[in-house]
Amino acid sequence: MSSQSPIPWFDDFIGVAYRYYYLRMNVVSLFRERKQATKIWLDSIRKWLDHSIKIRFVETNDKYWFIMGADSQNPQTNLSFFKLLAKSESFERFKKGHDGEAYLRLGVYAEKFLEDVKKDAVCNCGHAAEDHDKKDNDSCLYEICNCKKFKSFQVNLLKKKKTVTNILFLDEKDVKDDPLAWNCLNVNKFSKLK
Numbered sequence: 001m002s003s004q005s006p007i008p009w010f011d012d013f014i015g016v017a018y019r020y021y022y023l024r025m026n027v028v029s030l031f032r033e034r035k036q037a038t039k040i041w042l043d044s045i046r047k048w049l050d051h052s053i054k055i056r057f058v059e060t061n062d063k064y065w066f067i068m069g070a071d072s073q074n075p076q077t078n079l080s081f082f083k084l085l086a087k088s089e090s091f092e093r094f095k096k097g098h099d100g101e102a103y104l105r106l107g108v109y110a111e112k113f114l115e116d117v118k119k120d121a122v123c124n125c126g127h128a129a130e131d132h133d134k135k136d137n138d139s140c141l142y143e144i145c146n147c148k149k150f151k152s153f154q155v156n157l158l159k160k161k162k163t164v165t166n167i168l169f170l171d172e173k174d175v176k177d178d179p180l181a182w183n184c185l186n187v188n189k190f191s192k193l194k
Helices: 034-043 089-097 172-177 179-193
Strands: 015-019 025-031 054-060 063-069 080-086 102-113 151-157 162-164 166-171
Touching: 015 080, 015 089, 015 102, 025 034, 025 089, 025 151, 034 102, 054 172, 054 179, 063 179, 080 179, 166 172, 172 179
Parallel strands: 025 102, 054 166
Antiparallel strands: 015 025, 054 063, 063 080, 102 151, 102 162
16 A cells, blocks of 8 residues: 555556346456455445546556546545556457447455366366366376366456446546546656666
């Protein structure tokens, strides 16, 4: 957490996932533990006023800054979130299809191994769990595959959500025009370059 700003900046989360199956797209901040995600929701985000939530995506080459903040009914427990992430297909799909609104949710990211999943679960290599050999350290049975150990992931979403209607995509050169993005980059990037 950064203390150089009147806004407390928080980046102790894994990253951001995007989900496309609901009325609105979902932006999901991912945590390793459900306890931490629940505490962040209860202590900060639950008190955010939906109409005041802002999400900014500041693009810089092949990366982007995820920046999120809001006015709170309880300012002393308020946090603003940021994370520098690599651009992905999911990010590009969200950018094209969000239509100016999304549900904000928190989620828990968990790595899964062969003993944790069903036969039809898919490994990061693209092959099903049943195509991995338990006798050979869970390596993939396909000869053309270099996968030496089955590994997958699961994202579990918390049920609570907030509606966000203030979403902007900015280039780094334009952040001075947006107070939330400017404060984040000023504290967490520009001041560290000096």
